[in-house]
Amino acid sequence: MLSHKAKYALKALLYLAQQEETHISRTIEIADAASIPKKFLEQILLDLKRGHFVGSKQGKFGGYYLLKSKNDITLADIHRLFDGAIALLPCASLNFYERCSDCVDESECLLRHGLITIREETLKAMQGITIASLVKK
Numbered sequence: 001m002l003s004h005k006a007k008y009a010l011k012a013l014l015y016l017a018q019q020e021e022t023h024i025s026r027t028i029e030i031a032d033a034a035s036i037p038k039k040f041l042e043q044i045l046l047d048l049k050r051g052h053f054v055g056s057k058q059g060k061f062g063g064y065y066l067l068k069s070k071n072d073i074t075l076a077d078i079h080r081l082f083d084g085a086i087a088l089l090p091c092a093s094l095n096f097y098e099r100c101s102d103c104v105d106e107s108e109c110l111l112r113h114g115l116i117t118i119r120e121e122t123l124k125a126m127q128g129i130t131i132a133s134l135v136k137k
Helices: 004-017 027-034 038-050 075-083 110-127 131-136
Strands: 054-057 063-066
Touching: 004 027, 004 038, 004 063, 004 075, 004 131, 027 038, 027 063, 038 054, 038 063, 038 075, 075 110
Parallel strands: none
Antiparallel strands: 054 063
């Protein structure tokens, strides 16, 4: 399941994606429109900024805007940024791999093979869903 943080990040990105490309959205504007607590949103936007998904402008007319194209931001990107691995166990993960301490022979582990299949299918689906594709629906 997605964490609240990942869900709110997606809602904020969806809001930004629906704005004119030159529009800079204030935090309160995003929070109100997407029903996200403002203080929580501020943290999320900073994480999205560190991840190079959004940019910000300071000052009286400051706020946030998409830095990366809405066509290039996938559910997989946001899940990994906020919730970590897509795989159900570390031994089946691409980016967060760790060997299981109780595994005798990883190459023969039936559970790992099954979980790798689940990870591959989940990753394929999550990479196929972009912010742009969600806005179109």
